[in-house]
Amino acid sequence: xxxxxxxKANGGSAEPDTxxxxxEVEHIVKKYGDFTAVDNVSFYVKEGEIFGLxxxxxxxxxxxxxxMTTLIPITSGVARIAGHDVxxxxxxxxxxxxxxxxxxxxxxxxxxxxxxxxxxxxxxVPAKERQRSIDELLQLVDLTKWRDAQTKTLSGGMRRRxxxxxxxxxxxxxxxxxxxxxxxxxxxRVAVWEMLGNIKAQRQLTILITTHxxxxxxxxCDRIAIVDHGKLVALDAPMALKASVPGSNVIExxxxxxxxxxxQRLHTLDDVTAIQHEGAGMYRVLTGNGSRTTTELVEMAVxxxxxxxxxxxxxTTLDDVFVHYTGRQLRDELxxxxxxxxxxxxxxx
Amino acid sequence: MNRMMAIVEREMRKFFRSPALMMASMIMPLAQLxxxxxxxxxxxxxxxxxxxxxDGGPQALRVREAFDSVRANxxxxxxxxxxxxxxxxxxxxxxxLQGALIIPPQFSRRVYEENHPRIAVVVDxxxxxxxxxIEDELTNMxxxxxxxxVEPRILQQTAxxxxxxxxxxxxxxxxxxxxxxxAMFVSVMIGGGMLYIDDxxxxxxxxxxVTPITKLELVLGLNSAGAxxxxxxxxxxxxxxxxxxxxxxxxxxxxxxxxxxxxxxxxIAFNTMMFLxxxxxxxxxxxxxxxxxxxxxxxxxxxxxxxxxxxxxxLRAIARVDPFTYAVDGFKCLLLKETALSAVWGDIxxxxxxxxxxxxxxxxxxKRTL
Numbered sequence: 001x002x003x004x005x006x007x008k009a010n011g012g013s014a015e016p017d018t019x020x021x022x023x024e025v026e027h028i029v030k031k032y033g034d035f036t037a038v039d040n041v042s043f044y045v046k047e048g049e050i051f052g053l054x055x056x057x058x059x060x061x062x063x064x065x066x067x068m069t070t071l072i073p074i075t076s077g078v079a080r081i082a083g084h085d086v087x088x089x090x091x092x093x094x095x096x097x098x099x100x101x102x103x104x105x106x107x108x109x110x111x112x113x114x115x116x117x118x119x120x121x122x123x124x125v126p127a128k129e130r131q132r133s134i135d136e137l138l139q140l141v142d143l144t145k146w147r148d149a150q151t152k153t154l155s156g157g158m159r160r161r162x163x164x165x166x167x168x169x170x171x172x173x174x175x176x177x178x179x180x181x182x183x184x185x186x187x188x189r190v191a192v193w194e195m196l197g198n199i200k201a202q203r204q205l206t207i208l209i210t211t212h213x214x215x216x217x218x219x220x221c222d223r224i225a226i227v228d229h230g231k232l233v234a235l236d237a238p239m240a241l242k243a244s245v246p247g248s249n250v251i252e253x254x255x256x257x258x259x260x261x262x263x264q265r266l267h268t269l270d271d272v273t274a275i276q277h278e279g280a281g282m283y284r285v286l287t288g289n290g291s292r293t294t295t296e297l298v299e300m301a302v303x304x305x306x307x308x309x310x311x312x313x314x315x316t317t318l319d320d321v322f323v324h325y326t327g328r329q330l331r332d333e334l335x336x337x338x339x340x341x342x343x344x345x346x347x348x349x
Numbered sequence: 350m351n352r353m354m355a356i357v358e359r360e361m362r363k364f365f366r367s368p369a370l371m372m373a374s375m376i377m378p379l380a381q382l383x384x385x386x387x388x389x390x391x392x393x394x395x396x397x398x399x400x401x402x403x404d405g406g407p408q409a410l411r412v413r414e415a416f417d418s419v420r421a422n423x424x425x426x427x428x429x430x431x432x433x434x435x436x437x438x439x440x441x442x443x444x445x446l447q448g449a450l451i452i453p454p455q456f457s458r459r460v461y462e463e464n465h466p467r468i469a470v471v472v473d474x475x476x477x478x479x480x481x482x483i484e485d486e487l488t489n490m491x492x493x494x495x496x497x498x499v500e501p502r503i504l505q506q507t508a509x510x511x512x513x514x515x516x517x518x519x520x521x522x523x524x525x526x527x528x529x530x531x532a533m534f535v536s537v538m539i540g541g542g543m544l545y546i547d548d549x550x551x552x553x554x555x556x557x558x559v560t561p562i563t564k565l566e567l568v569l570g571l572n573s574a575g576a577x578x579x580x581x582x583x584x585x586x587x588x589x590x591x592x593x594x595x596x597x598x599x600x601x602x603x604x605x606x607x608x609x610x611x612x613x614x615x616x617i618a619f620n621t622m623m624f625l626x627x628x629x630x631x632x633x634x635x636x637x638x639x640x641x642x643x644x645x646x647x648x649x650x651x652x653x654x655x656x657x658x659x660x661x662x663x664l665r666a667i668a669r670v671d672p673f674t675y676a677v678d679g680f681k682c683l684l685l686k687e688t689a690l691s692a693v694w695g696d697i698x699x700x701x702x703x704x705x706x707x708x709x710x711x712x713x714x715x716k717r718t719l
Contacts (some may be wrong), residue, residue, distance in 0.1 A: 069559050071719045091561045099559040105552035122560040166556075 003112040008012065019046040020079075022202060022206035023068065028077035028228075030063050037063045039230040040077070044172075045223075047210055052221035054318065058228040060258045061210035062102060065178050067100045069210070082173060095123075098167030102178040104159045108152035111162050112143055113161055115151060116169055123170035137165040140202070141195060157188030168203070175199075181216060193220060214318040222332075224318070226325055233325045242316045244271035245324045248312045249290030253297065255281040256307035265304075269296045278321065281309065286320060353558075360681045373638035375526065380645045384664070387452050388649045390627045391659035393482040398426040398470075399437040399449035406457025412468060412507070415490050416450065441473050441514060443692035447658070448472040448483045460507070463712055469510040475518055475685040484490040484511050513548050518685060521594045526680035527653025529586050530615065534583035536620040541575030542627050542636040550633045555719060564717045572708065580617035587612065591684065598687050607683045607690040615676040621707040622672060628714045653677040675699040 023045035030038040038060045045051040053061045065071045068079045070090040078085060084092035106115045113134060117323050120130045138144040141161040151159060160180060167175060180270075181189040193216065200207055216226050218238050225235040234241060255262065258281055266275050271288040278284060287293040290313045301308050364370060402409050411430075420426050431437040431445070435681045439447040451469045456694060459466040470487050472480035491509040548554055557567060587608055591599045596615075627636060650657075650664050651673035657665055668674045679696035682688040690697075 066719065071555065071558055073718055091563075094559060094561040097559070101552055101555050101559075103552040103555075104555045107553060119556070119560070122557065122562055124561070 018184050019048065021045065021103075022047045022049070022080075022082055023051075024080045025064075025068065025082040025209060028064070028079055028188075029075045030060075030067060030072070031075045037068070037230050038067070041227070041230075041232045042077075043225055043232060043235055045206060046201075047206050048198075049222045050207040050209065050220050052217040052224040053208070053227055054212070054214070054217045054224050054322070055210075055227035056061060056212055057078060059086060059227045061212075061227050062178055064227070065099075065176055065210055069097060069176050072098075088319050095170075096173045098170070098172035098175045099182055100160075100163045100167045100175075100177045102182065104156070104163060106151050106159060106166060109150065111148050111150055112138070112154070113147040115162060116166060119166045121168045125170050133169060133171070134165075137168055140168075140199060141165045142339055155188075157191060160184060160188070160192060163196065164192070164199070168199065171203070172205070174206045174208070177207065179210055179212070181211070181213065189216070194219060199312065217278070218318050226322060228326045234321065238318060241318065241321045244322050245316050246287070247271070247286035247288050247320075248316055249287050249293075250316055250320055251283075251285040251287060251294055251297065251311065252314065253283050253285065253311045254309040255301065256284070256304050256309050257281065262306070265300065266297070269293050269300070274324075284320075286316070351561070352502055366634075367634055367638075369632060372640060377641040377645065380642050383459045384645050384649050387661050387664050388659075389655050389662045391655075392423075392425070393656060393658045394424045395427045395477060396425060396447040396479060398431055399431040399440065399446050399481060399702070400428050400436050400452070401431045401434045401449060402452045403434065404452050404453045404456035408457035408460040408466070409452045410448075410687050411494065412456075415494055418715055419486060419490055422485065425482065436473055439516075441471055442686055443688055444473070444678060444686065446473070447476070447479050450487065458535070463506065465508065466506065467508045467510055468692055471512045471514060473686070474513040474515055475523065475681060476656055477518065477520070477523060479658065480513065490562065493647070498606055515686065519594070522596055522685060524654065525590050525594045525596060526677050527648070527651070529583060529590055529680055529684075530651070530653065531644075532586040533612070533615055533676075534580045534619055534644070534673070536574055536579040537623050538636065538640055538643070540560055540578040541572070541620045541623040541632070542640075545571065545627055545634045546623075546630055546636050549631065558719065560715065564715060565712070567717070568624070568708075568712055568715050572624055573615070575623065576613075576616040577618040579619060580612055583612035583616060586608070586646045587684075596684050597674070598684055604683050606688065608680070610690070610697065611676065611679045611683060611693065611700075613695055614704070615672070615679075616651070618672045618676070618700040618704040619713065621704045625707045625711040625714070626712045629716075647673045650674070651677045672700060672703050675703075688699045693705070 005054065011121055021044040026042050027209060028041050029036065030037060041060075041064065053064060063072070067074045068081065068086060069085050070093055074087055078087070081093035082096050084096070085099065086093045094249065098130070107118070110118070116134045116137065117130065120134065125133060135144075138147055141164055143158065143161055143165065146158065151162065164177075164180070167177075180196075181192050184192065189336040194238055194266050196207065196209075197220075199205060209217075209220060213272060221238060223235065223237050226233050226241075234244070236244065259265075263275055263283070266285060269285075269287075271293050272285055273288060274286040276285065276286075285293065285297065294311070298308060298311070385391075397697065402413060410411075416426065416428055418430055429439075431449065437446065437451070440446045441449050449471045452473065453467065453469070456466055456468065458464075462643050468491070474480040488509055491507055495506055561569075587599060589696060590719055591597070599608065626639075630636065646667070649655075650660065650668045651671055653667060657668045657674065660668060664679065675696040679693040679700075682693050682696075683690075
């Protein structure tokens with residue numbers, strides 16, 4: 001399945017591919033000793049696109065973004081940023097990209113404006129343009145009135161906005177964001193999404209974003225690559241990905257004390273394409289016709305005297321796409337990540 | 350009780366999983382025991398003392414023979430023959446010699462005439478331990494000459510004049526150069542060591558690495574920042590320390606310029622050394638853990654609190670490569686001995702070469718990637 005999907009991933013969406021490529025990744029591999037963190041991944045990102053790398057923690061998203069942004073060496077394969085090979089011409093690539101790492105790394109002791117000034121100087125922004133660019137960015141991320149505040153006094157959401165401004169201080173063409181909303185409250189997350197939408201519209205940026213939030217990827221991205229265990233398992237527009245999953249609706253239903261063969265009996269309903277048993281009488285039923293299957297399902301439950309505790313019908317989500325391509329639920333992977341223990345010493349090639 | 354033991358268990362688990370902390374907590378007291386045990390209280394050996402024989406007569410020869418016998422037995426002195434009294438005194442002032450024994454013209458004749466023969470020892474009393482040792486040893490030597498076991502035909506009744514180079518130097522003044530160097534080291538340890546690793550761990554360097562800054566710019570930037578902080582510490586401690594200890598030399602413009610040069614070079618040398626030590630470290634605990642060990646290994650062997658000439662050979666070898674030794678010597682010359690800058694060129698040269706070598710090793714070790 002992976003081989004077929006990789007071919008599809010290389011091809012991207014079904015739309016005619018006319019836009020030039022801002023990012024090209026060809027057969028990229030990253031190994032730490034015997035462990036392969038990224039395994040032969042290829043894709044491209046078109047200019048002006050918001051491209052999402054979606055996967056659980058440890059899937060290899062951050063490793064991929066770190067290779068593309070010159071932070072870690074590539075074991076094999078090629079990554080090109082606007083035509084600059086990141087291994088051969090890293091500085092050429094660095095001048096064109098803005099990077100927001102996963103951790104909040106702005107200096108806590110400096111003020112908002114001082115942080116931006118330092119980065120403007122690191123990017124060699126001419127002195128006369130510096131102040132104008134900073135003023136503009138502060139307005140864009142809504143931090144103008146906090147410009148003289150020390151970064152340590154800002155909330156998590158404000159600090160993330162500062163990081164976004166920091167990554168844009170030199171007017172990059174391509175913007176990399178590594179899990180920009182992780183750890184933020186729902187209100188701050190929505191604020192960051194809106195801000196990214198505005199920024200993209202104003203600056204004609206190409207954006208590559210990694211996330212493990214399905215809703216974030218669904219809302220923001222033009223195309224999404226699903227990464228699992230270091231491999232790219234699917235790549236397409238969110239709608240196309242959802243359409244690729246058999247069934248257009250998901251019925252989430254909880255029964256009270258269903259019989260042992262209940263899952264098999266649910267499979268016999270019309271239009272049902274897949275069933276996931278989640279325990280405690282909870283089932284996710286993927287179907288091509290939500291309303292008809294719901295009616296039949298309720299009738300079957302009444303006839304079998306199995307009480308229906310709760311029921312909801314939804315459209316197919318990216319979560320279903322993830323399950324379809326990986327065989328596991330993303331939220332299970334996220335829960336596993338809490339129990340994941342980092343090795344004491346990181347493995348190096 | 351269980352709750353208390355949970356705290357203990359957590360602390361123990363953390364401790365046993367931090368090899369750097371475990372090693373440091375055991376090595377530091379051992380290093381202190383070995384270094385401090387050998388650095389203090391030893392007898393002075395091989396003090397460079399000039400012998401200027403302006404008499405050349407048979408009685409002067411007896412003094413020189415007695416001097417040589419001290420060299421052969423106690424090894425307190427390393428005698429160096431000088432023809433010129435002025436040059437010998439100058440070299441004592443410059444720190445090349447620890448003292449100079451002057452046998453004046455007509456000494457033998459005065460012995461024969463029993464006309465109050467005198468010899469003089471000029472000592473560098475900026476180091477009280479060293480000058481006391483030389484004075485004691487030479488006083489004993491002259492007493493032995495005046496009261497030999499077998500009485501000769503003509504008995505020397507020589508007097509030893511002790512000439513101290515400087516007015517009395519209190520211990521506080523003596524400690525000032527060492528304290529100044531230690532303050533600069535602490536500044537480098539915090540500013541160039543701990544903060545550097547903390548920033549690395551917090552991901553601040555990750556932010557730098559995605560910008561077009563070159564490896565050389567990054568290394569020089571980090572080192573310059575650490576050195577500037579140490580220079581500021583050096584200038585402040587020099588001024589406040591001098592005022593507290595009553596050292597007036599900082600008000601001489603040439604000395605102040607010399608001090609500034611020494612402060613800048615010491616700051617650079619210390620910072621490049623620290624950068625080399627930290628260049629591949631990732632764990633923020635490491636600089637904290639090795640702070641005490643480095644302090645013991647570098648500060649005490651430098652001769653800032655006890656003369657190097659009292660150390661065993663292995664400790665002298667550490668002192669010979671330790672940048673503290675040269676920094677302390679340079680500051681001693683300028684602050685306490687009022688020497689010209691030419692007297693500390695050797696220290697300046699060593700610190701410059703040390704900085705160049707440590708930096709040239711650190712640059713290839715520095716990783717431009719994560």
